[in-house]
Amino acid sequence: MSKLRWGLIGGGEGSQVGFAHRAAAQLDCNFGLVAGALDVEPDSARKFGLSLGLESGRSYGSWRDMLNAEKNVMGEERIDLVTVATPNSTHFEISKEFLEAGFNVLCEKPLTMSVEEAKALVLIAKASNRICAVNYGYTGYPMVRQMRSMVLARELGDIRLVVAEFSGGFMADSLDAENPRVKWRFSSKHSGMAAITVDCGIHALNMACFVTDKKVVEVSSDFASGVKSRELEDDNFSAFRLDSGIIGRLWTSGIAIGRTHGLTIQVFGEKGGLSWRQEQPNQLFWTPLNKPTHILERGHPDLHPSARRANRITIGHPEGMVFAFANIYRDLFEVILAKQRGEKPDFLALDYPTVEDGCHSIEIVEAMTRSVANNSCWTKV
Ligand SMILES: NC(=O)c1ccc[n+]([C@@H]2O[C@H](COP(=O)([O-])OP(=O)(O)OC[C@H]3O[C@@H](n4cnc5c(N)ncnc54)[C@H](O)[C@@H]3O)[C@@H](O)[C@H]2O)c1
Structure with a gap:
């Protein structure tokens, strides 16, 4: 069983970066995909989520439906990390709303469309006391x-x-x-x-x-x-x-x-x-x-x-981009888990790219x- 629960927004069927996130997040069996709003088209979003094994009640037609439902889920089933892999102009609003609802967020680059939004997101992440990372996966x-x-x-x-x-x-x-x-x-x-x-x-x-x-x-x-x-x-x-x-x-x-x-x-x-x-x-x-x-x-x-x-x-067996992304996910896994347990994470896990780096x-x-x-x-x- 997965140790932490993962939600994905965007990254739908045929998208450029969706597969890399799904493969990387789940490479170490640290995260399991439990909820998603995977496509801008509601029917495609729900259908694709089901095809990836999501329960029908957690494969959403829009990120807002996902937020409204998931913010009320507590305890064992609550999402530990949400990845935002939608087009650039949506990053700020989606990341902001999920942080404000108390979720940890990994947002795709570029973090936002403007400096004002990026600075606001840094403050929102700080006030929420949640992790906000940006996917500089390389x-x-x-x-x-x-x-x-x-x-x-x-x-x-x-x-x-x-x-x-x-x-x-x-x-x-x-x-x-x-x-x-x-x-x-x-x-x-x-x-x-x-x-x-x-x-x-x-x-x-x-x-x-x-x-x-x-x-x-x-x-x-x-x-x-x-x-x-x-x-x-x-x-x-x-x-x-x-x-x-x-x-x-x-x-x-x-x-x-x-x-x-x-x-x-x-x-x-x-x-x-x-x-x-x-x-x-x-x-x-x-x-x-x-x-x-x-x-x-x-x-x-x-x-x-x-x-x-x-x-x-x-050595000698080539690793590639999915493994690099997986290292960001493993860092986040260790940092989130340590935070939940009130422990200090491995110092090296702190090399993940932060909201401040994105800003x-x-x-x-x-x-x-x-x-x-x-x-x-x-x-x-
Ligand atoms: N870190 C990297 O190396 C890397 C690589 C490629 C892309 N990206 C970033 O990832 C993001 C997505 O890029 P892409 O190339 O995969 O785009 P894409 O156009 O190929 O796919 C975007 C996906 O998001 C979905 N989507 C769009 N609006 C949505 C919404 N409001 N709610 C839910 N789903 C929505 C689309 O249906 C599609 O499935 C961009 O911000 C891009 O800059 C990062």
Whole structure:
């Protein structure tokens, strides 16, 4: 039997991210899906929920019906964590209402559409005394956690430069630009202040902050549209500075044909450099100053405890994105359970991405849009 009960909103049949959440949350049998409002269409939502094994009374036609019913469920049956995997513009309202009703929430990125909403959500989470996390799932990769641990252990010495990229050809087909499933992403009415930056770049920015344990303080951004009919950017090249003057570079793009997924993170310190890419997540390339490059393998006993803890299967058997998401769920499981028992969680479980991290990302994107409006001038976050 599952130890904690899980509810899912969005992530319906055919959605991009739904399967990864269902697989990741249930990978360790820590969470069991007990309630859901999985689709914007009520009938599809109920039907899909039943097909996943939900009881008919807990497979809802809308998130509001789910909230109204589930907030009255107490004791053994009450949901311990709700995941919000709906389109961006709904994140704030759904997360806010579930937090206010006393539920722990894992919200998809981007946390909100505006800085005001993001700041409000931080306060609401605090007042509710509940966990509010944001799904920067790539930070769950063992070798990304290894990177962070090596930086924090000063194995690279002082960090000088971080280069983060999330560039692919996913939005490159100009013939597809009028397709409604693509078009909304580039309209300010539906996407808010930015397009590819909140869709993809936000992950890379968060990774830059995660591996260095620093915040972005200043940005200078160039947004452009390779597909000319688009209102919002499909390419963003930004310079930034992190605390302590660390140099940052971001390139995020939807028109980079051939780059497949294209998420990479590189950190350069005075004593060496680290390089990781999402398409080869089990290896981390480590080059000490004046020495040849070493390949650090996920699953090796010499890795830092954070990376060893995030590892699931033996070395040489590839793990991927679902396992990375599963590490976020396992962190949340440990933190929620510890809180319910009045205990302290494993310190390493606290590496999950928080509502504050989600808010910081929105602040960075907002500063980027101000920089763009001001001829790419350096702009404070
Ligand atoms: N963390 C990641 O790596 C990652 C990856 C992909 C997508 N995402 C994020 O996940 C969210 C969903 O993206 P997607 O690509 O799966 O979108 P999608 O359009 O493929 O699927 C959205 C799903 O939500 C449902 N839905 C829409 N409105 C709803 C509502 N009001 N109530 C209940 N269900 C509703 C839809 O019916 C659909 O099943 C977005 O915010 C996106 O940014 C994150």
